[in-house]
Every structure is written in structure tokens, then in C-alpha cells.
Amino acid sequence: MGGVPRKALKEGLSIVGRATGHRSGAVTHLSTESEIVQPVDDDHTFSTLTRNRPAVSVIIPLHNEEFVVAGIVAKLLDELNEFNIEIEFLLCENGSKDQTRGIASKLASEHASIRLVLNDHRSYGEALRSGIREARGELLIIFNADLFSKRFFKDSITLLANGYDIVVGSKRFCRGLDHRPWLRRAITASFNIFLKFAFGFSGTDTHGMKALRRSRILDICSTCQTFNEVFDTELILRAQHAGLKICELPVEVRDIRPPRLSLLARIPSTVRDLWTIGRNLKRPHQTEIRKSR
Secondary structure, eight states, rough: OOOOOOHHHHTTTTOOOOOOOOTOOEEEHHHHOOHHOOOOHHHOOOOOOOOOOOOOOEEEESSOOEEEEEEHHHHHHHHHHHOSSSEEEEEEEESSSSHHHHHHHHHHOOOEEEEEESSSSOOHHHHHHHHHHHOOOOOOEEEEETOOOOOHHHHHHHHHHHSSSOOOTTSSSSTTTTTTOHHHHHHHHHHHHHHHHHHHOSSSOOSSSSEEEEEHHHHHHHHHHOSSTTTHHHHHHHHOOOOOOEEEEEEEEOSSSSSSSSHHHHHHHHHHHHHHHHHHOOOSSOOOOEEEE
């Protein structure tokens, strides 16, 4: 697997991929140095996005995030303002036991660009599903409370505007990106090996930051059968099976707070959800990863 130059990662240089030769059901892995350092016409891409409605909807699922939600929103409002396009932020609160809902409600009342989407029960999958359903923008960005990136926003919007349906931020794109404890890295690696052999998954990651075209994934989203942490995995698997054009970008990941749900607590629901996916999803015909050169 080709590595990403550390200089490019540090400087946040734009990543460009060519969609030529892309086959249905394959995930394009943007990996060569020439693709990373080529200039992107960001001004043209963002100038073509409409301003009479939200051009982009940023979806952020929230569960027990009272200590970080205000800071996250403030940082995103500040950093994404430079793109000069209309962006809406959907705070998808789901069953928090702390003050997250109240804080998110206050933020929505203070900023016209923020909307609060409520779910009474803890459900990461339903938070994402409701955010996708309620979004007004055609281009969707999924950030988590502990994982968001201005660089990913810029590069993924550019790729969506140039023909891709889904862009996945992959912490397993190459070595040196995943800085979490070794046990979490090992579990992620094992999980992706399982997805490859059980479902023919051709990518390297399904969790974390994503960019999607709403019109292309809305129907797929409605067919998903899971509601917990495996929901976005099912969404990506179904999208690959449907032949959507998917590519990956490298993202660096560090733990900035303890996981909201322990690894052991996730096991029963994960096993149950994978069984559900297995009963309802056939393997795609095309399973290889293609590297754009």
C-alpha cells in the first residue's frame, strides 16, 4: 500500500484523484505523491455551490458531549467560514444523560446556521440517519465530536464536486495515521479484515469522517437495518454493493477523550448488527481496491 508523504500530511496539501477507469463496487485509494501535490481549483469548486440554500450540511452526532460540544461548534464555525458558502450544522443529539441537549439547544438559538435534531434514545445510527434525512444540503459531511478536519472538508467537497458519491476518511490509509492505543488499532484492523472476507469490502475503513451526496445515499440509508455503532459500516457496504463511486482520503486520528462506550460494551450489539447485515446483504461482484495513478 502506498504511503502518504509526511510533509503532505503536515502541510495539509490538497489530494486529488482521477475517476477515470473507476469500476462499479470498487473503492478508489488516492495514494500517490503526484496526486497529493497537484493544485486543486478550490475557488472554482466552491464558487459553483449555490448560496440560496445550504450548499453543505455538516452532521454531528452527539451523546454525552457537554464538555466539548460548544468548543467544537465554535471551532467549526470559525474554520469553515473561510469557504464563503452557506453551511448548515445539524447537531444530532441522541439520548444524552448530561447537559448536551440543553447546550446544543442554546447554540441553535444563537446561530441561524445551526439546527438541533433530537432522538430520545442513545443510537449513533439513528442520529446519523435522522441527520441525513433532515439535511437541506446536497453535499453532506459527517464529523464526530472527537474527529473533524477543515482539510478533509475542503478535499472531500472537491472530490464530490468532481464525480464521487462518497469520500471516506481512512485512519488505515497507510501507516502512521492511527495514534490510538494499540488495542483499538488491533480491533479496527481485525474488523476490517472481517469485512473484507465476509462482505467483500474493498476499502480500508468505514468509521469516522465521511462526505456524501445526499441524493445518492438517501434511499440506501433507508434500507439500512442497524441502529448502533455499525450503522455507518452498513451504509458503506450497501453503497459499495450498489455501485456508488467511493474513494478514501488519509486522516490522522488521536484519542482526545475516552470512548463514550467501552469496547466490551460494544461487542453484543456489534455481533448482532453484523449478523443482521449478513442476512440482508449480498457480496458485491467487484471487491478490489483500485489505486489512482
